[in-house]
Amino acid sequence: MRAYFDSAVLVKLYVAEPNSAEAVQWVQQYKGPLIFTPLQELEIRNAIRLKAARMEITEDEMRKALRQIKADFDAGFLDRPSLDWSQVWIKAEELSAHYGREIQSRTLDTLHVAISSCLGISDFVSFDHRQAALAKKAGLRVKS
16 A cells, blocks of 8 residues: 655655654555655755755755655655646646635645545645645545
8 A cells, every 4th residue: 555645744754853753654654665756856855955044954964865865766765656747737726626715725735635646546644734634625545
């Protein structure tokens, strides 16, 4: 069984944050490589760079975390699935039209839920309550 992990969960695997231990436990519950889309990769790398800019981590910690992401991808721990991005955009618009006002979900959160749906991944892991609510409305099993 596979799960879709929100970028905020994945960041916690590479830099120490509140709930990092919980994120590691969630990841360990699933077999196989983790889904790692270009959206997740950009968000994670950007979040780590922002942490360095805000002096929440050192430059060395930033470089180490970015190298570890590449190493995990090269080792097959992170897997880039084939996606029909036009279908992702269509699904994201559907989710926004049906639930956006009610849940007040952000665009990137909506895209993550749409990606999980388009990949046929039923388990969705997120620390974000609005994103989790949207995933539930989309019919996904949510861990938050």
